[in-house]
Amino acid sequence: MEYQTDLIILERTELFRGVAVQALREIHAVSYRKRFSAGEIIFRQDDAAASLYVVSVGRLRATQTVPDGQQIIIRYLGPGEVAGYTTLSGAATHPGSITAVDDSYLIGWSADTIKQIMSEHTAIAMNAIVLLGARYREMQLRLRELSTERVEQRIAHTILRLTAQAGRRTVRGVEIAFPLTRQDLAEMSGTTLHTVSRTLSAWEEEGIVDCGRRRVIVAEMDALTLIAAGTSPRLPNRL
Amino acid sequence: MEYQTDLIILERTELFRGVAVQALREIHAVSYRKRFSAGEIIFRQDDAAASLYVVSVGRLRATQTVPDGQQIIIRYLGPGEVAGYTTLSGAATHPGSITAVDDSYLIGWSADTIKQIMSEHTAIAMNAIVLLGARYREMQLRLRELSTERVEQRIAHTILRLTAQAGRRTVRGVEIAFPLTRQDLAEMSGTTLHTVSRTLSAWEEEGIVDCGRRRVIVAEMDALTLIAAGTSPRLPNRL
DNA sequence: TACGTCATTTGCGCCAGCGCAAATCGCAAT
């Protein structure tokens, strides 16, 4: 049944979209399965790029670290998403690290295998192009946000992005479906955990969010969207 | 001879690397040539992504604009570089604008044509993946810089990147080979033209750079590299 | 040569958000 599950994941993965089931079986046959516990490191920054994974179960976090210890979070990866695109694009080493934030099962291929697969299946190469294009565009957007918006807007955008990617409807609102500290939010928004904390407290007071330890629930999506757009009334002393 | 020149450009373009000359001729045969004067717009943000260009002669600037008029510069494109990768990756519209900063000649293909070409030549699809991967990594790097570094370092990084991309050796140092305002530098570094001006003035005083109207020459590459790395002595009142 | 336009420089004041530090809280394990 793991076999079944993995096949279903592969079918749904952007990278393998439109590939015939028969081909998918072959691709699956040359893959390997690997388990990582929460906190384990999948790739370490600057390690040789030797494999590519698709997340089957769990969640990963991609980060970039600076020598002095600071780091930023590039993105989170959920089921069906691809970790290690660097392996596709032929770079020698990983530009960042990838860590499991939940216990995770990954489906993997060696660099050679995946290149072989791509050259045999044009559709997959095309999918890779689409996938990388989308990520590139997302980065452009974030770069723009970071350059032009103030902290409150950026935090709002970050949270909105997370709900879109891993939101779960609950009675109290949309919950981000994995543990997330203030520090994490700060590393995604380009600020400090202190500022995130203050901002969330203010929003909580207004009933826009409802959050606790490592948990964020968005109660009023619309209000958050307004803040993200920068069109919010901008209360004189929101903080 | 334009035909000759274009073929040489295509041969050297990352996108067509490793493609047989014969195939390249065919690819060239289905392309069109287009001239843009300095200041003309090649793509407008949110326009339909209908074509892809390779720069033959000249230089382009890719930007992203926010409704309120602010913009950031994503990158500059010189001879041999690809404008409109969005067309490759199947997005409906351009995520930003592209403008000619010098008089430029571009070699273009329609969206359908380029997709056709890619599906016939796997090597080109692979090149596209490499190309997008490199750009994605560059964006990750810039995002990290913008999140973790202070203005002075970011400006230094920006200038170093530009010299690497379009540097020209002169007796006075390495010159950035196209007109570049303080505002442009600001939009690449995530700051304001005022701060860029102040910073350059300080550097000029120390003999690190030598710049004028729309022109930057780096006299002491090493000093700039140190500043970029954040290891510079950090004079108490550098500004 | 004079003029208009655009780029650049620079002074000055201010404030968003950072850094530090201390207190509190919540969860898990013993």
Added chain:
DNA sequence: ATTGCGATTTGCGCTGGCGCAAATGACGTA
């Protein structure tokens, strides 16, 4: 329960760098 650790909150002071505005300078044009 108790203890311990990590997450979170919050107060306080400071400052990097922004915003405004005015002056100056460089270049193209008539």
